[in-house]
Amino acid sequence: MADDITLIIDGMTVTVAQGTTLRAACDIVQHAVPTLCWHQNLAPANACRACVVEVKGSRALVASCSRLAEDGMEIQTMSDRVINSRKIVAELLLSTSNADLAPDLQHLAVISGANKNRFAGGDTWEQPIQNDNNLYIRDLSKCILCYRCVEACGEDAQNTFAISVAGRGFGAHIDAGFGRELPESDCVFCGNCVAVCPTGALIGKTEWMLRRQGQWHEDHITTTETICSYCGVGCELSLQVLDNRIVKVTSPMDHPVTHGMLCVKGRYGYEFAQNEEA
Secondary structure, three states: OOEEEEEEEOOOEEEEEEEOOHHHHHHHHHHOOOOOOOOOOOOOOOOOOOOEEOOOOOOEEEEOOOOEEEOOOOOOOOOHHHHHHHHHHHHHHEEEEEOOOOOHHHHHHHHOOOOOOOOOOOOOOOOOOOOOOOOEOOOHHHOOOOOHHHHHHOOOOOOOOOOOOOOHHHHOOOOOOOOOOHHHHOOOHHHHHHHHHOOOOEEHHHHHHHOOOOOOHHHHHHHEEEEEEOOOOOOOEEEEEOEEEEEEOOOOOOOOOOOOOHHHHHHHHHHHHOOOOO
């Protein structure tokens, strides 16, 4: 087709449609690049630099999540420059944040050969757990400032704009505005920020409590698909059940109605289903 363009990725020729990102083109030839801040339903934030690739003739490495493919481009996804860049990104993030619940960051560290102790001993991101509402916990010691939560709260999904990134350097953090607690902000507690968080910095309170008690067992969780009964929109819910109790509600990221996003009722209004006194 006239609008198709051809480029070379790691020596392989591939033809893609105009407007395809380099990340998507790499997926086509099954040379997937690692990502942290990229999310299928959010605009590219260009924040983490884990997805960088080398473009022939370009002085700097480019973020494949947002850079569009151009006709005649020659791309390397595993050059020495690329691997070293990813390694440093992983090492810096591991030096300041807790990656226990961050599988994508752990994967980046493994494939890049990162040494998690390389930058140890410097400033750390120790922050108290913020338990200021009944629905989810904020453990910002796990936050890598990927911007996903900010985008989900903004025009990409919820359009509430309750949170943003404030501060600079080690003082940069996700803020509800003027240092306010979430209940004092514009937050509507939809939990869409929780749904897109890749590190466990935002986590449902039920899951958080069960993990602390050593009672969260992934291999024992079953999932039941259903439709939310609160209104007529038709949002699909994935009920995650542990020991005959609903412990978490999500929605498929590829669902044409929700795109993984829910309202506060759909995501958290499930306790009535297991209230024995009702």
